[in-house]
Amino acid sequence: EAQVTQNPRYLITVTGKKLTVTCSQNMNHEYMSWYRQDPGLGLRQIYYSMNVEVTDKGDVPEGYKVSRKEKRNFPLILESPSPNQTSLYFCASSSDGGGTEAFFGQGTRLTVV
Amino acid sequence: RKEVEQDPGPFNVPEGATVAFNCTYSNSASQSFFWYRQDCRKEPKLLMSVYSSGNEDGRFTAQLNRASQYISLLIRDSKLSDSATYLCVGPRGGGTASKLTFGTGTRLQVTL
Numbered sequence: 107e108a109q110v111t112q113n114p115r116y117l118i119t120v121t122g123k124k125l126t127v128t129c130s131q132n133m134n135h136e137y138m139s140w141y142r143q144d145p146g147l148g149l150r151q152i153y154y155s156m157n158v159e160v161t162d163k164g165d166v167p168e169g170y171k172v173s174r175k176e177k178r179n180f181p182l183i184l185e186s187p188s189p190n191q192t193s194l195y196f197c198a199s200s201s202d203g204g205g206t207e208a209f210f211g212q213g214t215r216l217t218v219v
Numbered sequence: 220r221k222e223v224e225q226d227p228g229p230f231n232v233p234e235g236a237t238v239a240f241n242c243t244y245s246n247s248a249s250q251s252f253f254w255y256r257q258d259c260r261k262e263p264k265l266l267m268s269v270y271s272s273g274n275e276d277g278r279f280t281a282q283l284n285r286a287s288q289y290i291s292l293l294i295r296d297s298k299l300s301d302s303a304t305y306l307c308v309g310p311r312g313g314g315t316a317s318k319l320t321f322g323t324g325t326r327l328q329v330t331l
Binding site: 139141146147148149151154164194196200207208210211212213215 | 227253260261262263264265268306308318319320321322323324
């Protein structure tokens with residue numbers, strides 16, 4: 107079954123404690139991205155990757171890092187989380203960046219206290 | 220101006236009604252548009268693509284109006300199960316290899 111898998115689904119952490127949210131896709135897609143979704147602001151892109159070792163900033167990259175060492179994996183790293191990073195995070199993949207369907211993971215609800 | 224804008228709603232309609240959402244876009248060179256559906260606290264899922272010639276899938280019809288730079292979604296014979304948030308999506312920069320940009324969504328509530 108074609109899917110994008112994120113882990114964990116729910117996470118509560120404290121300010122400053124480094125965390126990683128994993129994302130994996132089994133569709134051999136080249137394009138992957140991370141979004142955060144906040145009430146009234148919709149989905150905003152954090153980072154995206156067009157292929158292995160190729161990543162670029164989205165609209166709201168501050169406080170986040172990503173890596174793309176393998177085609178299937180695109181982890182999101184918060185080196186020093188802060189309360190304003192409390193949000194619902196989605197990973198997505200597609201065969202290209204804008205012309206085809208994007209498949210989303212189930213989301214990670216992060217709370218930073 | 221936001222690249223993609225839509226009315227947040229909510230649209231409250233009775234079961235069986237016809238409802239239409241519009242979404243305006245700012246980049247006249249944009250080629251590909253989509254409507255995604257998102258249920259509460261779930262991931263967005265593709266509902267349908269929007270073609271220049273229009274696209275119909277059962278009770279759903281999507282249209283693209285390039286002259287006025289908007290796309291629309293028409294839902295006929297609304298069902299309770301249609302209650303969700305509908306996201307208008309377009310490409311950033313106008314090319315097919317660019318990033319996606321999402322509208323903030325229009326919430327639909329279908330009632331008995």
